[in-house]
Each structure stands twice: as structure tokens, then as C-alpha cells.
Amino acid sequence: xxxxxxxxxxxxxxxxxxxxxxxxxxxxxxxxxxxxxxxxxxxxxxxxxxxxxxxxxxxxxxxxxxxxxxxxxxxxxxxxxxxxxxxxxxxxxxxxxxxxxxxxxxxxxxxxxxxxxxxxxxxxxxxxxxxxxxxxxxxxxxxxxxxxxxxxxxxxxxxxxxxxxxxxxxxxxxxxxxxxxxxxxxxxxxxxxxxxxxxxxxxxxxxxxxxxxxxxxxxxxxxxxxxxxxxxxxxxxxxxxxxxxxxxxxxxxxxxxxxxxxxxxxxxxxxxxxxxxxxxxxxxxxxxxxxxxxxxxxxxxxxxxxxxxxxxxxxxxxxxxxxxxxxxxxxxxxxxxxxxxxxxxxxxxxxxxxxxxxxxxxxxxxxxxxxxxxxxxxxxxxxxxxxxxxx
Amino acid sequence: xxxxxxxxxxxxxxxxxxxxxxxxxxxxxxxxxxxxxxxxxxxxxxxxxxxxxxxxxxxxxxxxxxxxxxxxxxxxxxxxxxxxxxxxxxxxxxxxxxxxxxxxxxxxxxxxxxxxxxxxxxxxxxxxxxxxxxxxxxxxxxxxxxxxxxxxxxxxxxxxxxxxxxxxxxxxxxxxxxxxxxxxxxxxxxxxxxxxxxxxxxxxxxxxxxxxxxxxxxxxxxxxxxxxxxxxxxxxxxxxxxxxxxxxxxxxxxxxxxxxxxxxxxxxxxxxxxxxxxxxxxxxxxxxxxxxxxxxxxxxxxxxxxxxxxxxxxxxxxxxxxxxxxxxxxxxxxxxxxxxxxxxxxxxxxxxxxxxx
Numbered sequence: 001x002x003x004x005x006x007x008x009x010x011x012x013x014x015x016x017x018x019x020x021x022x023x024x025x026x027x028x029x030x031x032x033x034x035x036x037x038x039x040x041x042x043x044x045x046x047x048x049x050x051x052x053x054x055x056x057x058x059x060x061x062x063x064x065x066x067x068x069x070x071x072x073x074x075x076x077x078x079x080x081x082x083x084x085x086x087x088x089x090x091x092x093x094x095x096x097x098x099x100x101x102x103x104x105x106x107x108x109x110x111x112x113x114x115x116x117x118x119x120x121x122x123x124x125x126x127x128x129x130x131x132x133x134x135x136x137x138x139x140x141x142x143x144x145x146x147x148x149x150x151x152x153x154x155x156x157x158x159x160x161x162x163x164x165x166x167x168x169x170x171x172x173x174x175x176x177x178x179x180x181x182x183x184x185x186x187x188x189x190x191x192x193x194x195x196x197x198x199x200x201x202x203x204x205x206x207x208x209x210x211x212x213x214x215x216x217x218x219x220x221x222x223x224x225x226x227x228x229x230x231x232x233x234x235x236x237x238x239x240x241x242x243x244x245x246x247x248x249x250x251x252x253x254x255x256x257x258x259x260x261x262x263x264x265x266x267x268x269x270x271x272x273x274x275x276x277x278x279x280x281x282x283x284x285x286x287x288x289x290x291x292x293x294x295x296x297x298x299x300x301x302x303x304x305x306x307x308x309x310x311x312x313x314x315x316x317x318x319x320x321x322x323x324x325x326x327x328x329x330x331x332x333x334x335x336x337x338x339x340x341x342x343x344x345x346x347x348x349x350x351x352x353x354x355x356x357x358x359x360x361x362x363x364x365x366x367x368x369x370x371x372x373x374x375x376x377x378x379x380x381x382x383x384x385x386x387x388x389x390x391x
Numbered sequence: 392x393x394x395x396x397x398x399x400x401x402x403x404x405x406x407x408x409x410x411x412x413x414x415x416x417x418x419x420x421x422x423x424x425x426x427x428x429x430x431x432x433x434x435x436x437x438x439x440x441x442x443x444x445x446x447x448x449x450x451x452x453x454x455x456x457x458x459x460x461x462x463x464x465x466x467x468x469x470x471x472x473x474x475x476x477x478x479x480x481x482x483x484x485x486x487x488x489x490x491x492x493x494x495x496x497x498x499x500x501x502x503x504x505x506x507x508x509x510x511x512x513x514x515x516x517x518x519x520x521x522x523x524x525x526x527x528x529x530x531x532x533x534x535x536x537x538x539x540x541x542x543x544x545x546x547x548x549x550x551x552x553x554x555x556x557x558x559x560x561x562x563x564x565x566x567x568x569x570x571x572x573x574x575x576x577x578x579x580x581x582x583x584x585x586x587x588x589x590x591x592x593x594x595x596x597x598x599x600x601x602x603x604x605x606x607x608x609x610x611x612x613x614x615x616x617x618x619x620x621x622x623x624x625x626x627x628x629x630x631x632x633x634x635x636x637x638x639x640x641x642x643x644x645x646x647x648x649x650x651x652x653x654x655x656x657x658x659x660x661x662x663x664x665x666x667x668x669x670x671x672x673x674x675x676x677x678x679x680x681x682x683x684x685x686x687x688x689x690x691x692x693x694x695x696x697x698x699x700x701x702x703x704x705x706x707x708x709x710x711x712x713x714x715x716x717x718x719x720x721x722x723x724x725x726x727x728x729x730x731x732x733x734x735x736x737x738x739x740x741x742x743x744x745x746x747x748x
Contacts, residue, residue, distance in 0.1 A: 314458070
């Protein structure tokens with residue numbers, strides 16, 4: 001099998017898996033006072049320090065959560081609620097048109113249920129959010145904005161956003177800035193303090209840790225109203241018994257991925273560039289989406305004119321190649337990607353797209369397998385788009 | 392062969408897919424998303440087209456161990472089945488949407504896409520037999536037989552179809568599903584029309600066609616005996632829901648005899664006035680082979696799960712005529728007439744046509 005869907009999830013690192021198993025064998029609730037509890041708490045706090053150190057944050061800024069979606073929801077809703085509670089005029093949420101649904105749907109929910117006004121910043125043809133657009137938005141409405149949230153790197157087309165520049169604009173207006181960095185950590189340098197953001201989402205299973213565990217890095221001067229109420233864990237912001245084994249494995253994965261980032265990015269980007277070059281040779285009319293330079297090292301995103309992405313996916317899957325159309329809903333009905341639409345693509349181009357994402361287990365032979373299967377699949381998918389059986 | 396299994400989320404299509412795998416085929420499962428907004432279709436365990444059905448189908452595919460995808464056929468389904476359904480009623484006819492879905496969606500749009508993607512055939516859980524002789528026959532389970540709604544398929548469509556359940560009864564299919572560990576083994580059968588959420592066909596039509604009050608006329612006296620909110624809401628042979636102002640002079644129940652959209656009139660009369668001995672039909676499809684030269688002695692069925700009547704079917708250039716050996720009540724334009732040749736190995740579908748009058 002050729003696995004080119006690392007942006008969906010990537011295999012656990014051996015180090016993380018071993019740390020998980022070793023910790024999961026131990027009993028102990030990190031909130032308990034006895035020896036077993038103290039041991040668990042020590043593991044959690046060591047992990048907090050490791051995550052903080054790897055990502056340029058202070059340990060007290062690390063809030064462990066149940067993963068990326070929860071962290072995004074906590075940042076968007078929690079900061080919105082906390083800011084509005086202090087100043088009732090702050091009911092505006094600023095985001096971008098290319099966010100993941102974990103952010104976009106949380107923002108929509110605030111609009112539908114909390115009366116939030118929503119401003120979605122446009123993107124350019126590469127999918128990039130412009131700091132000037134954010135400045136214009138905040139110059140006009142800054143005193144009514146509760147929170148700004150834009151991603152570090154796009155999960156579909158791989159474009160890396162000018163996060164530091166955006167965060168600086170938000171800081172000028174004194175507005176908290178959250179960034180979903182789920183796709184970025186371990187792929188590109190991510191430093192919480194240096195970036196100037198107030199809140200940052202990271203999750204385990206995109207960087208070699210387990211699924212179902214992640215963190216929100218939250219600056220100490222930014223308040224967030226909890227989504228979950230209960231035992232008061234995690235600065236009272238996120239109640240719930242801590243998943244000690246998951247947190248330990250997550251921390252090992254973050255630390256390892258960040259430590260290896262440079263070497264990893266060079267190796268994977270070389271593989272990716274080879275893939276892109278050979279796809280272009282094999283299918284000359286292909287459209288390469290996203291920023292050609294400022295992009296995630298493992299991401300290759302294409303539109304294949306005249307094809308439907310889900311037909312390509314089916315055909316490649318049948319040949320043992322795992323990739324993605326980049327978007328899926330719970331019913332499994334492919335919708336044209338909101339990201340590509342926001343980048344100015346028409347419906348056909350959006351529906352004709354396919355995402356290949358490489359990762360830490362990727363090999364040249366996997367790229368070879370794609371190149372071997374792709375031209376035939378494109379041919380077939382193109383014929384399928386307008387085919388009728390004789391009758 | 393590479394085959395595509397259309398999986399509704401019900402027990403039949405799940406077992407059909409499993410049997411296709413067991414027969415050595417390379418099977419891929421596909422669930423057809425037919426609702427533009429899935430929540431507006433039937434929810435719960437009844438019917439098709441819900442998110443839950445999509446999950447049931449995927450779960451079955453996982454148990455069987457085949458790839459599974461959802462194909463969005465909502466636009467095609469609306470244009471070819473739902474809109475057609477409404478237009479047919481508006482024209483005073485009584486359509487069969489399941490038949491239309493087979494003709495236009497499952498064995499057309501889906502089959503076309505499958506063939507183009509390299510599949511050799513589509514496999515479904517319909518209860519009908521399609522043997523090596525290429526003939527379509529009734530299922531061994533006559534109560535569940537679906538050959539009527541498949542009789543609209545052409546030879547070319549049947550050549551690329553597989554119905555692995557025709558030799559089994561529904562009870563056997565359920566038993567086999569349980570044996571295979573398929574959770575849908577006990578799922579209730581779907582009924583009625585999948586795109587009418589509450590089963591209220593009249594309300595569904597009224598929403599789309601509006602209320603257009605008109606007269607209900609008695610065929611014997613010519614008198615107006617009531618009013619209706621829209622002639623489209625009636626079907627030939629219907630007795631209930633007429634809300635007549637005056638009882639018939641003879642005190643016997645009255646039935647809908649015909650619907651005339653032009654004058655927006657519903658004509659009612661006694662049961663015997665419903666009896667029909669000749670049927671004219673158009674758009675014939677000769678499923679069982681080449682078009683017969685002249686007339687054929689056969690049996691005909693005039694609606695889904697309807698009685699079977701011996702008849703002489705005469706082929707005309709633009710359709711066919713059927714002389715029924717005994718009169719039949721409640722023959723509605725828009726329904727299919729399906730001709731069968733009785734056969735001890737399962738009655739053979741000769742062909743079908745759409746009843747015109």
C-alpha cells in the first residue's frame with residue numbers, strides 16, 4: 001500500500017507508541033493525592049514541560065485537550081465568551097474563508113446561537129490571508145472584535161499563512177489571536193512566543209502521537225470560558241480526568257517531531273517535489289494548487305481538469321494508493337472544497353482536486369506507485385465524467 | 392469480474408454484496424445519496440436515503456470487507472425521479488418511482504459511471520432472478536418479487552446487472568445476514584416512497600402543485616357530487632378520502648374512475664365501472680428478447696404486487712395493446728404493464744410498457 005494521506009493521520013512514532021504502552025500499564029489519576037496519583041501527575045507535568053519547551057511556550061500555557069477540534073472550539077467559543085463577558089460590545093469574530101470546519105463551524109455556531117457577527121477574511125489565489133485585510137477589518141471594527149482566528153497552515157492546499165504578521169496586526173488592536181497549527185507543528189518551525197499569537201491548537205495524531213489528545217496553548221493573559229465543566233483540571237479551563245498515557249505519548253511525539261523538523265522537511269519536501277514534477281510530466285494539464293513556496297513540505301494538491309476527485313480516489317484506492325479529495329462530510333458526500341472556492345476556483349476545478357500528503361514513513365517507491373497508477377486513473381476518470389453506456 | 396454493489400443500507404443489498412464477493416468477484420460498495428438534504432427524507436429504520444442508512448451500508452461493507460463510497464446522485468434523482476413523479480401526477484397519471492429509479496438512476500446513471508470507471512456490472516439486492524440465459528424471472532419468493540420494477544430494463548442494462556438474491560426467500564436472506572454478522576439482519580423492510588418523509592403523498596404533491604379545487608363528477612348521472620383540492624391527488628381505483636357530499640343513489644361505494652387534468656375533474660363511479668378489458672401502453676421495452684412479431688399469449692401484471700391476468704398482447708409500432716382474459720379493476724395510466732411468460736423455473740419477463748389508457 002502507498003499511504004499518501006498523512007494530513008488525515010500519520011502513523012505513530014515508535015517512541016510515542018512505546019511511551020504510551022509503558023504509561024498505560026500504570027494506574028493513577030493525576031488528580032489523586034496518593035503515590036499512584038502523584039506518579040501520574042509527574043508524568044503529565046513532565047509532558048507539559050516537554051510540549052512547552054518544544055513549542056516555545058511556558059508550561060502554564062499548555063492546556064491538554066481531547067484533540068484539535070476541542071482545542072479549536074475552546075479557543076473560538078471560550079475566548080469569545082470570556083471577552084464578551086468583560087465587554088458586551090465585543091461580539092464580532094474574525095476568521096478566514098479557508099479554515100478547517102473545526103473553526104468555521106464553531107464560528108457559525110456562535111453566529112447562530114450567540115448572536116456573533118462574523119467577518120471571514122478573503123484569501124488570494126494561493127489561499128493566503130493578507131495582513132492588510134485583517135488591518136482594514138480591525139481598523140473598522142477592532143473595538144467590537146472578540147477574537148481573531150486564522151490557521152497556521154492549510155490542511156487542504158498546504159499554504160502556510162503569514163501568522164506572525166497577522167498576529168502583530170491583532171496585537172496592535174489588542175485583540176486575541178488564535179491559530180490552528182494542527183498541520184504546521186513538526187512540518188514547519190512553530191514557536192508560540194515568537195509568533196506573537198495568543199492561542200494555538202496542536203493535536204497528536206498529525207505528528208506521530210495518538211488520536212484523541214492534543215493541546216491548546218493559551219497565553220496567560222487571555223481568558224477562555226470552559227466548554228467542559230467538572231473537576232477543574234487544566235487551570236479550570238478544561239475539566240476531565242487527564243489521559244496520562246495519551247498525554248505522555250503526545251508530548252514525546254511533539255518533542256520528537258519538532259526536534260526532527262528540519263531534517264524531516266528537507267527529506268519529505270524533496271520527495272514531494274519529485275512527485276509534483278512527475279505528475280506534471282504525466283498529466284501536463286494538471287493544476288497545482290496552493291502556494292508553490294510557502295507550503296507544507298509533505299503537501300501536493302492538484303486539480304485534474306475534466307475529472308472528478310472522488311472517481312480518482314476510488315480508482316487509486318483500488319490500486320492500493322491512499323489519498324484524499326481533501327474534504328468529506330459525515331454522510332461521505334463530497335462537497336466542492338470551500339478552500340478552493342475561496343481561492344477563486346470554480347465548482348469543476350474544486351471537484352476535480354486530489355490531495356497527496358507525505359509524511360515520516362514516506363518512501364520513493366510510494367511516489368513511484370502514484371506515478372505508475374495516476375495517468376490511467378486520470379484517463380478513466382475523465383471518460384467517466386461524461387460516459388453513457390449504450391442502450 | 393469487477394462489480395459495483397449498490398448498497399442502500401438494508402439487508403438485501405448487504406447480502407447481495409456478500410454473495411458477489413463469495414462468488415469470486417472483485418466488489419466495491421456504493422451508497423447512493425439521493426436526498427438533497429438527507430434529514431428531509433425518512434428517518435429511522437424505515438426507508439432509504441438517511442444518514443443512518445448510509446452508515447448501515449458502510450458498516451455492512453466493512454464487515455464484508457469491501458471498499459465503500461458514497462455517490463451523490465441527488466440532482467439526477469430529483470430531475471429523473473422526483474420531478475417526474477410530480478409531473479406524472481399533474482398529468483393525471485400514477486407513476487411508479489421505484490421503477491423510474493431503476494430505469495434512470497441505478498441501472499443508468501450509476502451503471503454508466505461504474506462501467507466508465509472499469510466495472511463490469513452493478514449488483515443489487517432486488518428479489519428477481521437473472522440467470523446465465525440472460526432472462527429476467529420472478530424471485531422464488533413471490534411475496535417479495537421485484538421483477539415488476541425491473542421489467543423496464545433493456546437487454547443492455549440487464550447484461551450488466553447481477554441479482555444474487557433471486558433464488559432465496561426474504562427469510563433466508565435475513566438468516567444469512569445474521570450468520571454473516573451483518574447488523575442489518577433485523578432491519579425492517581422499507582415501504583412506501585423514500586422521498587416522501589411522512590408517507591403523505593397527497594400533502595407532498597399539494598406542496599409542489601398547489602391547491603387547485605375542482606369538481607368530483609359521478610359517471611352515471613353526470614352530477615357534481617363533491618369537490619377536491621387538486622385532481623392530481625387521486626389515483627384510479629381509489630375509494631378512500633373522496634369526501635363526497637352526496638351518497639350514490641344505490642348506496643354503494645364509489646371509486647375514482649379517471650382524472651382529467653384539463654378540466655381538473657375527478658370522475659367517480661361504481662366498482663364495476665372500473666373494470667377494464669383492454670389496455671393500451673406505450674414506450675415498450677422488450678426485456679426478454681427481440682420485439683415479438685405479432686401477438687403473444689402471456690400473463691400481464693398491471694401494478695406492483697397486483698394480480699396476474701392471462702392476456703393476448705399485440706405489438707404495434709408505437710406500443711402495444713393487451714386484451715385481458717378477464718376484466719381488471721383499478722388500472723391506472725402511468726403504471727407499467729409487465730408481460731410474463733409462465734415458466735416452472737420462474738415466470739420470465741418478456742417486456743413492459745407504460746399504460747396509456
